[in-house]
Amino acid sequence: MIQPFTPEPIRYVAEDGVPLRPLPPAFTPGRLRELHALMLRAREFDHKLITLLRQGRTTFYAQSSGMEATQVGLASSIRVGHDWVWPYYRDHTLGLAMGVPMFELLSQCLGTNSDTSRGRQMPHHFAARAQNFVSISSSIASQVPPAAGNAMAQKYLGTDEITVTTFGDGATSEGDWHAGLNMAGAAQAPCLFVCENNQWAISTNLKAQTASENIHIKAKAYGMPGFYVDGNDIVAVIEVCTHAAEWVRAGNGPALVECLTYRVGSHSNADADAEKSYRTREEVQEWLGRDPITRVEALLSHLGHPVDAAERAELIARTHREVDEEVRRAEATGQPDWRIVFEDVYADLPVHLREQERELRSEHTHHNGGRA
Numbered sequence: 001m002i003q004p005f006t007p008e009p010i011r012y013v014a015e016d017g018v019p020l021r022p023l024p025p026a027f028t029p030g031r032l033r034e035l036h037a038l039m040l041r042a043r044e045f046d047h048k049l050i051t052l053l054r055q056g057r058t059t060f061y062a063q064s065s066g067m068e069a070t071q072v073g074l075a076s077s078i079r080v081g082h083d084w085v086w087p088y089y090r091d092h093t094l095g096l097a098m099g100v101p102m103f104e105l106l107s108q109c110l111g112t113n114s115d116t117s118r119g120r121q122m123p124h125h126f127a128a129r130a131q132n133f134v135s136i137s138s139s140i141a142s143q144v145p146p147a148a149g150n151a152m153a154q155k156y157l158g159t160d161e162i163t164v165t166t167f168g169d170g171a172t173s174e175g176d177w178h179a180g181l182n183m184a185g186a187a188q189a190p191c192l193f194v195c196e197n198n199q200w201a202i203s204t205n206l207k208a209q210t211a212s213e214n215i216h217i218k219a220k221a222y223g224m225p226g227f228y229v230d231g232n233d234i235v236a237v238i239e240v241c242t243h244a245a246e247w248v249r250a251g252n253g254p255a256l257v258e259c260l261t262y263r264v265g266s267h268s269n270a271d272a273d274a275e276k277s278y279r280t281r282e283e284v285q286e287w288l289g290r291d292p293i294t295r296v297e298a299l300l301s302h303l304g305h306p307v308d309a310a311e312r313a314e315l316i317a318r319t320h321r322e323v324d325e326e327v328r329r330a331e332a333t334g335q336p337d338w339r340i341v342f343e344d345v346y347a348d349l350p351v352h353l354r355e356q357e358r359e360l361r362s363e364h365t366h367h368n369g370g371r372a
Helices: 029-054 068-075 092-097 102-110 144-157 169-173 175-187 216-222 234-252 281-288 292-302 309-332 338-342 351-367
Strands: 084-086 163-168 191-197 226-230 255-260
Touching: 029 068, 029 092, 029 102, 029 234, 029 292, 029 309, 068 092, 068 191, 068 234, 068 255, 068 292, 084 144, 092 102, 102 309, 144 163, 144 175, 144 191, 163 169, 169 175, 169 191, 175 191, 175 216, 191 234, 216 226, 216 255, 226 234, 234 255, 234 292, 338 351
Parallel strands: 084 163, 163 191, 191 255, 226 255
Antiparallel strands: none
């Protein structure tokens, strides 16, 4: 039985790949290989996006390398397309694992005509209607109160949907975070709060921003259980998040899960020299030794189903080919032009905007030899 408020993170697999308890029946070698492939795909997507960033083909990106078990595990714990997800800005691995097409994600990062936001949203801030994946926002914790409200509506309507909202450890220092948990707790709303505790809120570490021994203990103040899990153990994340999600779905009110993990890359492209400016190389190297992908590979080896070097190399090459092809497809659709300024907001353009549109059209016609 999975218990709340454990003093140490719940684990199923040690860092060397040896099971610490019997693996649940669902975790067959075949299933573990599927999870491994999803995690490795997300890691290589990360690497390719950094390349696109350096080439100037996009302008913002926040890596999730090192956090794959947390995000893939959460995606495997909910009912995708049925439940609603209010994510934070490091959740592209979660989106990919939920089945958001890579083409859609890349179109948004590149701001092309194939972008469903039509180039209006900040890069790497995507949404996905089919997966009920709400648009990412950069404002810290701003997704938490709306997620609580979404869950309150689900309770009012009597659905069996739940709302899931994710955030980093830094978000728990924001007033919006506390307001959202308080609302959900008081209303007993079906909301699953998931803290992807990667231990650094940009350049502020966890100990410097809270006197609490951890994050999940804060759930006590809002009348909900708090679960603590090793966020680099894919088996533990799935087991704990599935338990918490179904507990919420059963009408017991909200729950908080803290996944203890680590971002091995920078906060974003705005702090590319993280190791030099606010954390030590030794700390990063220590967490690289706890790599969630390596742990799954070690577990598969322990079970007698190793991922050999050739198989791993092919998985990596396949992702690189996929990213390259989807980038070409997205860029081939071209860039949105000036007309989008007047579209998608009003059913009927106000008079002043119609006048501005005529003026711009006339100007573009003049400069383009009679073509608007």
